[in-house]
Amino acid sequence: MTKIGFIGLGHMGAPMVRNLLKHQHDVYIYDAVPAAMMALTDAGAIPAQSLKTVAQHAEVFITMLPSGENVAEICTGASGLFKLAQPGSLFIDSSSIAVDKARELHQLAARAGIQMLDAPVSGGTGGAEAGTLTFMVGGGEAHFNRAKPILECMGKKIVHMGAAGNGQATKISNNLILGISMIAVAEGMTLGKKLGIDPKKLFEICSNASAQCWSLNNNCPVPDILPNVPSSHDYQAGFTSAMMLKDLKLSQLAAQTVSAVTPLGAEATALYTLLNNLGHGSLDFSAIIKLIEAK
Ligand code: NAD
Secondary structure (H helix, E strand, O other): OOEEEEEOOOOOHHHHHHHHHHOOOEEEEEOOOHHHHHHHHOOOOEEOOOHHHHHHHOOEEEEOOOOHHHHHHHHHOOOOHHHHOOOOOEEEEOOOOOHHHHHHHHHHHHHOOOEEEEOOEEOHHHHHHHOOEEEEEEOOHHHHHHHHHHHOOOEEEEEEEEOOOHHHHHHHHHHHHHHHHHHHHHHHHHHHHHOOOOHHHHHHHHOOOOOOOHHHHOOOOOOOOOOOOHHHHOOEOOOEHHHHHHHHHHHHHHHHHOOOOOHHHHHHHHHHHHHHHHHHOOEEHHHHHHHHHHO
């Protein structure tokens, strides 16, 4: 049983905490929104009024926050975790943030005697609830070995990707593919429908044929084909369009640093920017089909 401090209790963080509790860990929770903490106390999580309280009790910290700026604020602020946590503590950032920012945080953590890993996830809210997330982890091997049994409470595939920042580099590459593939699915499903094909029959074929992919088979953007996906519930997220845009922008920044060519990534970034500018940032990223259908 490990004393874990968990910061960021949103779509992903809350179910991840529930799975840590199921494995009998003591989980001290903190979120900027107090209501997010109250929702987890019934399950046995211990709400903390401040980061200081979390740091006093925990030996392992996990952050699941929207952006790199949020993570930096929690870690390096005047009363941040890197100052408050005991040297030797393990800090696991599972947020999706910029590769460069993650590497910078690794350096600052090392200076504070904190063992850091970047460990972003794939699998969405469904994977977070089921405890079947994929963790892609960057950082020292000894730190990885220490973290693995904890990550196994929340995920089923835990892979050490190598040095600091490599988890984020993997995640950004994955989400570049995901953003592009969702647009491809939206285009194909919309084309078939406009050509007079029943969307359910089109899904039956494509999801078993060479078009199959996560965006189609697990998060179909056409409503009422799959029952438990955002499109069948007014595109309630899920993984928001704002988060997808954030990750696509990070992929484009990362691509520039290594001169990688990503023309479809640039187009996907433009389409998700448009979707967000139309006020749909809080909808699931499968709502991109609204743009495609309207064109
Ligand atoms: P979310 O917006 O639902 O939750 C974020 C939580 O962090 C909120 O409860 C918010 O109040 C809290 N928060 C923000 N700033 C804070 C601060 N300074 N101090 C304390 N709490 C703070 O986000 P999410 O969907 O859970 O995503 C979290 C991270 O996981 C993101 O980086 C996202 O890209 C990544 N991710 C999300 C999904 C998904 O399907 N939602 C999948 C994979 C990865």
